[in-house]
Amino acid sequence: MNVLRKIGRALLISGLLLLIPVILVLLPFALVGMWLRGKWLQLRFHKKWGRRGKSMLFVYSNSPNWQQYIEQNWLPDLAPHSVVLNWSERNRWRETARLESRVFRHFARTREFNPIAIYLPRFGSVRTIRFWKPFKDFKHGRDRLLKRAEAELFEVLARAKSA
Numbered sequence: 001m002n003v004l005r006k007i008g009r010a011l012l013i014s015g016l017l018l019l020i021p022v023i024l025v026l027l028p029f030a031l032v033g034m035w036l037r038g039k040w041l042q043l044r045f046h047k048k049w050g051r052r053g054k055s056m057l058f059v060y061s062n063s064p065n066w067q068q069y070i071e072q073n074w075l076p077d078l079a080p081h082s083v084v085l086n087w088s089e090r091n092r093w094r095e096t097a098r099l100e101s102r103v104f105r106h107f108a109r110t111r112e113f114n115p116i117a118i119y120l121p122r123f124g125s126v127r128t129i130r131f132w133k134p135f136k137d138f139k140h141g142r143d144r145l146l147k148r149a150e151a152e153l154f155e156v157l158a159r160a161k162s163a
Contacts, residue, residue, distance in 0.1 A: 050122060070115060078117075
């Protein structure tokens, strides 16, 4: 049994050693591909929504931790300049928001993705502002992160309004 483990371990290590050069060769292509996909989505978003003065995608949900706060304090200012999606209604996105859901999935990824603001300027870098952690802290009586993220959101919104 001990010999089989040693053989298995040696095969695993040699397999990994063979994979490292392959990964190193393919990684730049994957990164460039992801960057190009992001630029393509940014262009498509701007083409669809830019004429209507919208350069931001905002996604939130019906969570009791933030829904009321967002709907009362942010959406009145965000709505004219943002495409707003509700994560709780994502089963309808396939019919109503295909491009927007692709933009969301690409830029939000899988961590702390709700609520999130994704600013997609016509030119330049896409900027994401994540609110999950700030609202988690806010729920426990700490508002510093939420105030900072909120200030960043409205700074980006001011930039979007002037563009």
